[in-house]
Amino acid sequence: MHCSPPCHEEGARKGALKIACSSTPWPVYRGWWGPCQCGRKKVAKKKSRFMPMNISTWNVRMLRNRNESERPQRCTALIASELARYNNDIAALRETRLAVDGELCERGAGYTFFWSGCGPEERQEAGVGFAVKTSMVGKLAGPPKSVNDRLMTMRLPFSHGLKFATIVSAYAPTMTNPDETKDKFYEDLNTVITAVPHADKLIILGDFNAVGCYSVSWEGVIGKHGVGNCNSNGLLLLQTCAEHGFLITNTVFHLPTRNRTSWMHLCSKH
Numbered sequence: 001m002h003c004s005p006p007c008h009e010e011g012a013r014k015g016a017l018k019i020a021c022s023s024t025p026w027p028v029y030r031g032w033w034g035p036c037q038c039g040r041k042k043v044a045k046k047k048s049r050f051m052p053m054n055i056s057t058w059n060v061r062m063l064r065n066r067n068e069s070e071r072p073q074r075c076t077a078l079i080a081s082e083l084a085r086y087n088n089d090i091a092a093l094r095e096t097r098l099a100v101d102g103e104l105c106e107r108g109a110g111y112t113f114f115w116s117g118c119g120p121e122e123r124q125e126a127g128v129g130f131a132v133k134t135s136m137v138g139k140l141a142g143p144p145k146s147v148n149d150r151l152m153t154m155r156l157p158f159s160h161g162l163k164f165a166t167i168v169s170a171y172a173p174t175m176t177n178p179d180e181t182k183d184k185f186y187e188d189l190n191t192v193i194t195a196v197p198h199a200d201k202l203i204i205l206g207d208f209n210a211v212g213c214y215s216v217s218w219e220g221v222i223g224k225h226g227v228g229n230c231n232s233n234g235l236l237l238l239q240t241c242a243e244h245g246f247l248i249t250n251t252v253f254h255l256p257t258r259n260r261t262s263w264m265h266l267c268s269k270h
Contacts (some may be wrong), residue, residue, distance in 0.1 A: 055167070056083070056091045057205035063096040063115060063129070079131060080109030089133050090156075092169035092205035096127035101146045110134050114154075116146035128152045128169040128206075151188055155200070166196045170206030175233060186236050193244055204246070210234040214251070218242065223252035 063075050083091055093113075099120040104113045115129030126149045132140070141155040141164060152169045170189060173181045196202050212218075212234035213226040221241045226248075230238070241248060 053089045054087055055203065055205070056086070056088050057094075057169075057207075058091050059094045059207050061095050061097075063093070063098050063113070063127070074106075076104055076111075076113050076131075077106050077108065080106040080111040080113075083111055083131055084109045088131075089136060090154075090167065091131040092167065093129040093131055094127070094169065094171040094207045095125075096129045097124045098127050098129075099124055103143070105134060107134070112137050114144040114152070116144075116149060116152040118149040124149075126150050126171050128171050130154055130167070130169055147188060147192060150185055151192055153192060153196075163199065163201070164197070165201040165203060168192060168202070168204045168206070170204060170208070172206065172208040172210065172233065172237075174209045175231060179232075182233065182236060186240055189240065190243075208233060208237050210237045212238060212248075212251075220247065222248045223250075225254050226251045 058079075060075070060079055063079070079091075079093075093115070096115045096117065098115050098117045099122075100118075101116050102114075105111075106113070110133060111131050112134045113129060113131050115127060117127045118124060128150060129152060130144050132154075136156075139157060141157055144152055144154040146152055150171045150173070154167045154169075156165045156167060157163070158165060168189075172185055193202070193204075210231065210233035211226070211228040212222055212230040213228060214222055214224040215230075218238050221238055237248070240246070
C-alpha cells in the first residue's frame, strides 16, 4: 500500500502529515486496441492505454460561509473552481464542519460534493467528504457511505467494471483530544479497512495530525523524508500502517520543507 502525510486541526497544532494509502499505483485502466503502422505495412498491435486519474486530498477548513455577505460565492463553488483548475477528478475533503450528511452539485465547475458530519446539536469541528467530477458520479458503485464525522468511504469501478477501488477520506483527532477519542478513531478506521473487499484497491486519503521520522524499526512503513520526532498520533498511525501493510507515501519522496506539512508555528517555525 502507499500513503502520503496529514494536515490541519481544530485547536493548536504541533505539525501534521497528510496520508494517502493505496495497494497499487492509481492509474485507471481502460483497454484500448488500435492499429500500429510500421513502414508501409499496417500491423495490428495490441496496446493498453492507462488513463491517469487525478486524486487529491484537501483540508478545506469549512464548506459553508460563516457570513454570506462576506463572500457572495459559496465555499463549494470556490473549491470546485480550484479543483477544476488542477483538473482533479476526485478530492477527499476534511474539516468540512457541516452537520449530518449531504450532497450538493456545483453545476458551473462540474463537481458534486458529498459530506459526512455530526448531529446538528453537536459541535461541528470535524467533518469529511468528497468532491467528485459530476461526470463521474454516475459511474460510482453507489453514493459515498458515511461512517461518522471523521470517516467516509467511496467505491469506484475501473477496468471495465470488473475491479473496484475503495477510497477512504479520514480526519484524525488532533493532539489536544483525549486518548479515548484518538483510540476510537483508529478502531473505526480498522473496522473500515477490514470491511473493504480483498480484491479492491484501497486508497486512504486523510489528515492524521501526526508527525514521524524514519526509523529502522518502521522500515517499509515510513520513508526517509518524514518530519520531526514521532508524537503519540504518529505512533498510532505507524502501528495501523504496519498492521495493514501500508506505506506513508509522502515520506518516500523528497519534498520542499514548505510542502511537507500544512501547519507551522508562527514563532518557532516548528
